[in-house]
Amino acid sequence: MALPENEEKEEVLEKDENWETYEVFHQKKRGDQHIHVGIVHAPNQEMALILAKETFGRRRQTANLWVVKSVNVIATEYEDQDVFETTPEKTYREASDYYCMDRIRKYQQEHGIADRKELRRQKQEQKEKVK
Amino acid sequence: MNFTEEQLKFVKELLYKIADDQLIIGHRNSEWTGMGPILEEDIAFSSIAQDKIGQSLQIYKILNELGEDDSDTIAFMRNANEFECCHLVEYPIGEYDFSLMRNFLFNHAEYLRFEMLADSSFEPIAKLARKIKGEIKYHIMHADTWLKQLGNASEESRNRLQETLNKTFNLAMGIFEPGNSEIELNEMKVFEGEKRLQTKWIETITPVLEKSKLKIPSADSWEPSYGGRKGEHSEYLQPLLNEMAEVFRIDPKAEW
Numbered sequence: 001m002a003l004p005e006n007e008e009k010e011e012v013l014e015k016d017e018n019w020e021t022y023e024v025f026h027q028k029k030r031g032d033q034h035i036h037v038g039i040v041h042a043p044n045q046e047m048a049l050i051l052a053k054e055t056f057g058r059r060r061q062t063a064n065l066w067v068v069k070s071v072n073v074i075a076t077e078y079e080d081q082d083v084f085e086t087t088p089e090k091t092y093r094e095a096s097d098y099y100c101m102d103r104i105r106k107y108q109q110e111h112g113i114a115d116r117k118e119l120r121r122q123k124q125e126q127k128e129k130v131k
Numbered sequence: 132m133n134f135t136e137e138q139l140k141f142v143k144e145l146l147y148k149i150a151d152d153q154l155i156i157g158h159r160n161s162e163w164t165g166m167g168p169i170l171e172e173d174i175a176f177s178s179i180a181q182d183k184i185g186q187s188l189q190i191y192k193i194l195n196e197l198g199e200d201d202s203d204t205i206a207f208m209r210n211a212n213e214f215e216c217c218h219l220v221e222y223p224i225g226e227y228d229f230s231l232m233r234n235f236l237f238n239h240a241e242y243l244r245f246e247m248l249a250d251s252s253f254e255p256i257a258k259l260a261r262k263i264k265g266e267i268k269y270h271i272m273h274a275d276t277w278l279k280q281l282g283n284a285s286e287e288s289r290n291r292l293q294e295t296l297n298k299t300f301n302l303a304m305g306i307f308e309p310g311n312s313e314i315e316l317n318e319m320k321v322f323e324g325e326k327r328l329q330t331k332w333i334e335t336i337t338p339v340l341e342k343s344k345l346k347i348p349s350a351d352s353w354e355p356s357y358g359g360r361k362g363e364h365s366e367y368l369q370p371l372l373n374e375m376a377e378v379f380r381i382d383p384k385a386e387w
Contacts, residue, residue, distance in 0.1 A: 019169070041170075041171060043284075044280065046276050046280070047276055047280055050175070050273050050276045050277075052171075053175070054178045055175070
């Protein structure tokens with residue numbers, strides 16, 4: 001990574017004088033996914049965690065924080081963004097293109113397995129009748 | 132808890148010194164806001180300052196319920212000789228090494244004090260101790276991590292920290308100045324006492340300092356800076372109070 005330069009094209013900061021950045025990931029509740037929320041500057045991982053706590057944890061519910069050194073994140077190139085484009089005709093790649101619920105229900109009935117979704121629906125109906 | 136008027140006086144004395152320490156160190160730490168070494172640390176240190184002031188407010192509220200003035204009056208209308216904070220918290224912020232070291236030494240004492248108070252027979256302070264445990268735990272993590280970082284970074288940073296520790300240590304020992312009612316508070320099972328707290332504190336900070344390649348000054352050089360608990364303060368406290376209370380004193384009855 002290039003260091004900042006002044007007008008004479010000399011590097012302004014000496015190497016290692018500039019702290020590296022760490023990506024911060026925030027988890028709201030235990031079990032939730034960690035979500036990227038920003039970066040902090042720090043000389044090492046421990047310091048990054050300590051600084052991330054106040055920068056990103058103090059005004060929202062927090063269960064856990066991760067920090068990852070920015071240079072350790074490998075990214076795709078924006079010039080390769082076209083790799084994400086895809087022809088829309090391949091419906092066989094979508095879950096919605098598959099019909100299997102009737103077969104699942106049949107299997108459940110044959111083997112006496114309760115259909116929990118159905119039970120919930122019936123329960124809800126019952127409740128509304130009572131009202 | 133069914134304390135007599137006399138016993139409640141002892142409790143109040145204890146509460147005043149704890150809250151005054153927190154208010155004054157909180158105010159001092161807030162002087163770094165906007166001037167911290169980097170943005171993230173500026174935020175962290177300011178946040179810690181706010182925590183301390185918030186903690187002092189909680190204790191002033193307890194005092195108010197015991198018949199003392201309201202919290203704003205307690206905080207802003209007293210002069211230096213009516214404050215019971217230790218000298219450590221009054222000193223100007225100096226350079227960052229001093230502020231970090233002060234925070235390190237103070238926070239550990241504070242954490243241990245509230246750990247002891249969590250079992251206090253005076254229920255309001257026991258309840259508060261349990262409530263603010265997490266806050267102070269972070270204050271310790273923050274201080275320990277910085278110390279370890281700077282103690283192990285370079286010769287210069289380690290030397291500066293050691294010099295600061297040498298200069299700050301006796302001030303920090305002033306935290307444990309015995310109060311007038313140590314025995315009574317212990318008998319009432321309100322607070323075990325400053326002596327016990329000091330012993331625990333030395334035991335706790337020693338290994339952290341060692342990990343940071345720092346040494347506690349040898350015991351024969353210890354000269355605790357006492358007097359703060361009796362209202363005898365350094366020249367730095369009154370100017371701090373004047374500044375802190377400047378706006379409030381213009382019109383103490385103003386509605387905010």
